[in-house]
Amino acid sequence: MRVTVLTGGATAERAVAFASASQIVSALRSRKHDVHVVDLAGGVLDVRAERELLGSAVGAVPPDVDELAERQRRMLSEELAELPAVREAEVLWLAVHGGALEGGTLQAVLDVLGIPYTGSGPLASALAMDKDLSKRLFRSTGVPVPAWFMAPVTAEDVSTALGWPMIVKPSKQGSSVGLTLVRKAQDLDNAVKLAKRYDDEVMAEQFIPGRELTVGVLGEVPLPVGEIVPKHELFDYVTKYTPGMSEETFPAKIDTLLARQLQEYAVMAHRALKLSGYSRIDFRVSPEGDIFCLEANSLPGMTRTSLFPQAAQAAGIHFPELCERIASLARNNRTGKGG
Numbered sequence: 001m002r003v004t005v006l007t008g009g010a011t012a013e014r015a016v017a018f019a020s021a022s023q024i025v026s027a028l029r030s031r032k033h034d035v036h037v038v039d040l041a042g043g044v045l046d047v048r049a050e051r052e053l054l055g056s057a058v059g060a061v062p063p064d065v066d067e068l069a070e071r072q073r074r075m076l077s078e079e080l081a082e083l084p085a086v087r088e089a090e091v092l093w094l095a096v097h098g099g100a101l102e103g104g105t106l107q108a109v110l111d112v113l114g115i116p117y118t119g120s121g122p123l124a125s126a127l128a129m130d131k132d133l134s135k136r137l138f139r140s141t142g143v144p145v146p147a148w149f150m151a152p153v154t155a156e157d158v159s160t161a162l163g164w165p166m167i168v169k170p171s172k173q174g175s176s177v178g179l180t181l182v183r184k185a186q187d188l189d190n191a192v193k194l195a196k197r198y199d200d201e202v203m204a205e206q207f208i209p210g211r212e213l214t215v216g217v218l219g220e221v222p223l224p225v226g227e228i229v230p231k232h233e234l235f236d237y238v239t240k241y242t243p244g245m246s247e248e249t250f251p252a253k254i255d256t257l258l259a260r261q262l263q264e265y266a267v268m269a270h271r272a273l274k275l276s277g278y279s280r281i282d283f284r285v286s287p288e289g290d291i292f293c294l295e296a297n298s299l300p301g302m303t304r305t306s307l308f309p310q311a312a313q314a315a316g317i318h319f320p321e322l323c324e325r326i327a328s329l330a331r332n333n334r335t336g337k338g339g
Contacts, residue, residue, distance in 0.1 A: 001033045003327055004089040006106070006117075008039035008053065010068035011099035012177045012198055020302040021095035022054035023309075027320040028093070028327070036085040040075050040101060041068040044085050076100075076109050091327045092117040094299055098173055102299050103129035118330040120298045124274040128298035129172045131203055134273055138293050141272040143265050146284075146292045151202035153192055155185035162206045168192055170199030181207060208284040208292045213252055215266035216280045216300065216311035218322075219329060222263035223311035227252035248307060250314035261291060269296050277329050280308050 005028075007021035008014055021037060028035045037045040037054070045053060080086055092115055096102055104126035110117045119125065127133050135145045147162055150171065158166055168191035169179040178198040180191035195202040212230070216223035230246040252259065266281040273279075273296055280300035284292045300308035302323075312322045 001327060001331065002088060002090045003028055003033050003093050004036045004038060004085045004091075005093045005095050006038050006040055006086075006101075007095040008041050009096055009099070009101045010041045010065040010072040011097065011101055012065065012173065013096075013098035013102075014041070014065050014068075016097045016301060016303065017095055017101075018053050019304070020097070020306070023302050023304065023319065024093055024095050024323050025050070025054065027323040030320050031324050033324075033327075036089070038080075038083060038085055040080075040096065040106070041065070041072040043075070043079070044083060072100075076106065080109065081113055086113070086115065089115060091115075091331045093323075093327060093330075094118050095302065097299060097301065098177065103172060116330045116333065118299075118326050119277045120273075120275045120279070124276065125298045127273045128275060128279070128296045131169070131171045131295055132201065134269075134296055137272045138269055141268055143269050143272065143293045144291055146206040146208050146294070148203055148205040151192060151204065153188060153202065153204045155188055158182075158185070158188065158204060162204060165207045167203075167205040167207050168195050169203055169205065170195045171201035171203045173198045208286055208294075210284050210286040211254075213254070213262055213283045213285055214280055214307050214311070215262050215283070216278065216308045217266055217270045217275070218278050218312065218315075218317075218325065220267060220270070222266050223308075224251035224314040225254065225259045225262050226250040226307055226311050226314070227254070228307070246305075248310055250310045258285070258289075258291075265291060265293060269293055273298075276333065278308070278326055280311075 005021050005025055007017045009017060025035050025037060037050055039045055092110060094117055100106060102125060104122040107125050108122040132150055135148060138145050149161060165181055165183040168182055178195045180194055182188055182191045192202055212228040214226045227249045228246055262283055269281045270279050275298055280297040282294045284294060302309060309319050309322060
């Protein structure tokens with residue numbers, strides 16, 4: 001296949017996107033596919049640029065990408081359709097995370113171009129990125145979620161509706177960017193200010209103590225459940241992208257009935273948002289055994305430490321085959337994403 005990997009861009013997860021792209025490019029080339037790479041805030045990468053951008057580490061904090069925003073806007077509105085690497089591709093592999101690139105804008109542009117791309121369509125991508133809307137859809141279809149409300153956030157509201165500690169996070173971000181575990185009222189305002197750096201809409205959410213579990217969905221088939229034990233109290237940006245900062249077990253050492261329930265909820269969540277291709281659904285299970293769905297990821301990370309590839313490996317699908325399968329799902333779904 002002729003595959004062009006779209007990556008980078010001007011989102012807080014730019015570095016994560018490059019880390020995912022690095023693994024995807026290597027995997028597809030190992031299967032003899034013709035692979036090109038485009039930075040959505042730069043352009044087509046030559047061999048040197050690939051080596052420099054795709055070979056760098058994610059880092060402990062999100063990068064500052066404000067100066068790249070205008071470049072990304074021009075790329076999406078004017079330049080992308082003119083690139084031979086894009087026009088001539090059989091499949092566009094979306095190694096992007098966060099912002100407009102994961103949240104539906106890029107997908108809408110690609111629908112106009114008529115070139116198959118990995119992952120979900122514009123509507124599904126937007127729904128998955130918006131944690132408020134996705135929770136409403138989960139709840140309406142019987143998938144349990146933590147209690148939440150949207151900003152403005154007052155300490156009195158938290159005490160009444162959520163309890164302490166609680167979570168403050170941007171409504172439309174991934175990789176735990178801008179997320180804070182708030183233990184006391186005097187820390188609430190700073191947590192909201194941090195979240196607002198990444199999104200105008202801020203969510204206040206009930207904190208669920210217990211086990212962190214995740215389920216990948218490939219096509220419409222759930223992968224083995226995984227468990228994450230981070231070295232921080234939360235599975236935050238640092239623990240997600242720093243090797244050794246979390247312990248991941250696939251398949252998770254949990255009761256078979258619990259595993260099946262999590263997989264069922266994952267497929268229900270995947271369908272509720274009209275996701276397609278692949279996704280990852282994250283959960284918490286309380287000490288009492290209650291399940292809570294935290295969020296859906298419409299373009300799961302594909303870095304060295306990412307969870308979706310580990311889940312696929314537990315199902316006997318090695319990484320190069322996984323990348324090839326996802327590309328084939330996209331190519332064979334030319335007639336539309338369904339959302």
